[in-house]
Amino acid sequence: MYNRLLKIKPLLMLLFLAMLVLIVGCGKNDSANNSTDKGQVKLVFQNIYPDETATNHKVMKKIVNAYMDQHPDVRIDLDSLNIDQQKLKLKTQASGKNLPDIFVVNASAQMKPFVDEGLLAPLDDMLDKNTLRQTFQEGILNYYTFDGKTYALPDGNNIGVMYYNKQIFSDLGLTPPQTFTELIDAVKKIKSEGIIPIAIAEKETWTGSILFMNIVLRTNNGPGFLDDVIAGKKTFHDPAFIEAIEAFEELVDAGAFQEGATTTEYAEAETLFRTGQAAMYYMGTWATSGMETSDHKDYIDVFPFPTVHGKGNVRDFMLAPGSAFAIAQNSPHLEQAKDFLNYFMLQWPKENFEMKAAVGLAQHVDGDFQKAGYSDISINVLNLFQTVQGGDLAFDNTMKPDVAQVHLKAIQRLFVEKVSPQDIADEHQKAFEKSYAQ
Amino acid sequence: MKLTPKVFSVFLLPALVYYLTMVILPIGLSFYTALFDWNGIGQATFIGLGNFKELLFNDPLFWQTVKRNLLFALFSMAEIPFAFLLAALIARFFRRGQRIVAAYFLPVILSAVVVGQLWQAIYHPLSRGGLLNQILVLLHLDSLTRAWLSDPNVAMYALYFVALWQYLGYHVLIQYTGIQNIPHTLQEAAIIDGANTWQIMRHIVFPLNIPFFKISLILAFIGSLQAFELIMVTTGGGPAEATEVMSTYMYNQSFLNLHYGYGSAIASFLVMFSLLATFVLNTVFASLEKRYDIGG
Numbered sequence: 001m002y003n004r005l006l007k008i009k010p011l012l013m014l015l016f017l018a019m020l021v022l023i024v025g026c027g028k029n030d031s032a033n034n035s036t037d038k039g040q041v042k043l044v045f046q047n048i049y050p051d052e053t054a055t056n057h058k059v060m061k062k063i064v065n066a067y068m069d070q071h072p073d074v075r076i077d078l079d080s081l082n083i084d085q086q087k088l089k090l091k092t093q094a095s096g097k098n099l100p101d102i103f104v105v106n107a108s109a110q111m112k113p114f115v116d117e118g119l120l121a122p123l124d125d126m127l128d129k130n131t132l133r134q135t136f137q138e139g140i141l142n143y144y145t146f147d148g149k150t151y152a153l154p155d156g157n158n159i160g161v162m163y164y165n166k167q168i169f170s171d172l173g174l175t176p177p178q179t180f181t182e183l184i185d186a187v188k189k190i191k192s193e194g195i196i197p198i199a200i201a202e203k204e205t206w207t208g209s210i211l212f213m214n215i216v217l218r219t220n221n222g223p224g225f226l227d228d229v230i231a232g233k234k235t236f237h238d239p240a241f242i243e244a245i246e247a248f249e250e251l252v253d254a255g256a257f258q259e260g261a262t263t264t265e266y267a268e269a270e271t272l273f274r275t276g277q278a279a280m281y282y283m284g285t286w287a288t289s290g291m292e293t294s295d296h297k298d299y300i301d302v303f304p305f306p307t308v309h310g311k312g313n314v315r316d317f318m319l320a321p322g323s324a325f326a327i328a329q330n331s332p333h334l335e336q337a338k339d340f341l342n343y344f345m346l347q348w349p350k351e352n353f354e355m356k357a358a359v360g361l362a363q364h365v366d367g368d369f370q371k372a373g374y375s376d377i378s379i380n381v382l383n384l385f386q387t388v389q390g391g392d393l394a395f396d397n398t399m400k401p402d403v404a405q406v407h408l409k410a411i412q413r414l415f416v417e418k419v420s421p422q423d424i425a426d427e428h429q430k431a432f433e434k435s436y437a438q
Numbered sequence: 439m440k441l442t443p444k445v446f447s448v449f450l451l452p453a454l455v456y457y458l459t460m461v462i463l464p465i466g467l468s469f470y471t472a473l474f475d476w477n478g479i480g481q482a483t484f485i486g487l488g489n490f491k492e493l494l495f496n497d498p499l500f501w502q503t504v505k506r507n508l509l510f511a512l513f514s515m516a517e518i519p520f521a522f523l524l525a526a527l528i529a530r531f532f533r534r535g536q537r538i539v540a541a542y543f544l545p546v547i548l549s550a551v552v553v554g555q556l557w558q559a560i561y562h563p564l565s566r567g568g569l570l571n572q573i574l575v576l577l578h579l580d581s582l583t584r585a586w587l588s589d590p591n592v593a594m595y596a597l598y599f600v601a602l603w604q605y606l607g608y609h610v611l612i613q614y615t616g617i618q619n620i621p622h623t624l625q626e627a628a629i630i631d632g633a634n635t636w637q638i639m640r641h642i643v644f645p646l647n648i649p650f651f652k653i654s655l656i657l658a659f660i661g662s663l664q665a666f667e668l669i670m671v672t673t674g675g676g677p678a679e680a681t682e683v684m685s686t687y688m689y690n691q692s693f694l695n696l697h698y699g700y701g702s703a704i705a706s707f708l709v710m711f712s713l714l715a716t717f718v719l720n721t722v723f724a725s726l727e728k729r730y731d732i733g734g
Contacts, residue, residue, distance in 0.1 A: 087693075196565075259585050260568075401694060
């Protein structure tokens, strides 16, 4: 027996040694989170710009490197993830209260759980440094402000517009529709020519939702429908909501969207439009930079979503305040992180302007776009921005996630099934009452 | 060094530690989390079995997903006799059957993303060049053309078919291995005794292959319950909820609706269900194996 044990001993020792190395290794990693060997402060910057060939990544990299050059005592590690990955990782990190120093959150309802839990640092003191606050467009910071404190700074501000192919329109003798009836007529005409009237990426259910909510924005005669529902002033059985469902069904029935829309991915839908296979494409203005690279870019223009049955104002848009940078309240280097983000946001509009990516920023941009060589489509979108009077946020930026999911699925159902508007309204109302009663 | 139980346990330890921390512990945690109302970020409220009550008695959507999983399991298991037949034919008529089996096995090694993209192209609507629809038109079956993955009435069946196609080779491989394992002497003796092919099948190959049926059936059943990637890649559970199954529903509840506790309850249900199914299948086969007197 003793003999046998003796034989096992070296093996056991090896195993323990291996485990020890593992444990020590993990421990070391943790401490490295705070500072590096050279006594540098290390900040982790989690972001949603993973594509190294994309402008947003290049701009970020440039600003980060410039900051590190000026501050040799600070090292910034980038954790670049695509949007879905980042959302998932951040939620996991949040549940373990182990957040990166700087990260990305979404406006309004989507970031509220983080604020409620005290995970985000208020940034007001930092906003008042170097007049950073003044660089932001008026009102935009409200979407990131809770109880008078601002918790995140947006990288962009976009609106929902209808991109259209001027060539297809002029070939068919069409002009940009001013009313919903004209839109339906245009859809039928385009469809009869064998061209897809409107490309949509309904596998990603939010795409149908913003289009639908733009109709609500019209039938409700202005913004604020969902806010009124939350405030208890209206319900989903409101005539404005029912009318919007009917209008949307009318679009589907007229064959407005490509076949198999519910399995179409985002990039796929955009390609249908950019390659001239589809005549229209409803999307946030962030899609503009993608249009710049289209072969058909000289034929692409935009128009605001038309009025519906004489209701609404074409100067109201679906508003998409961008994803925004926040700082962890429990970051060990809170001040350093704030200082960096201050610098970053001050440089953001300048660097984007130089890279021809300053359409749809949340900040004021100094400079002449025309002189800087921006294309017609960019200029037209910028001009449309000048007309913005107000609008609504997307459904999932306004309502709680569980209600938003019911909504997104319900809208997706409209693409494939004939459902009575009353049933859709019921579904919404039930989900809303269940979620908000708690 | 002699291989004593102690040596064995030392060698097993790393795998055991890994298994405990990466499989058993998360399952336990999942059961624990299922007892809370938790959005994944904020404070969790203990609600006992509330999530399970809601899930089992008050959530018609969930039972729809269970139904789809069970139907999927049924199709997957029905595929196995077919796989067995193929394997038997390959074993009977090909000297180097492994190559044919390898060809059948090929789709199994493709990632779900590749398979999803491939079949999405095949199932595309006619207006966008779908292969299947074009073939139907060539065969003058125009009335059958449709947007296979966007039609709520057929989308789920279209996906079942993809999974069956992908995993046929897996089961062919298992069955083929089983058939190859049967000693040739038995069959030769039977031939000398004047048994025909059917009799050899019925009285030698079939019973001796029972342990391999068991493996195939359990894998098919559990695999069907866990179906996830293919659905996420192709339809994302849509249109509406037409192709939602348990695991995609769990994902949606946990990560999109921010109902972590509820999602965990679904996960726990899935674990219990899989264990129960494995137990039932094992019991059935134990009696079969006893009848034919083969150690399983």
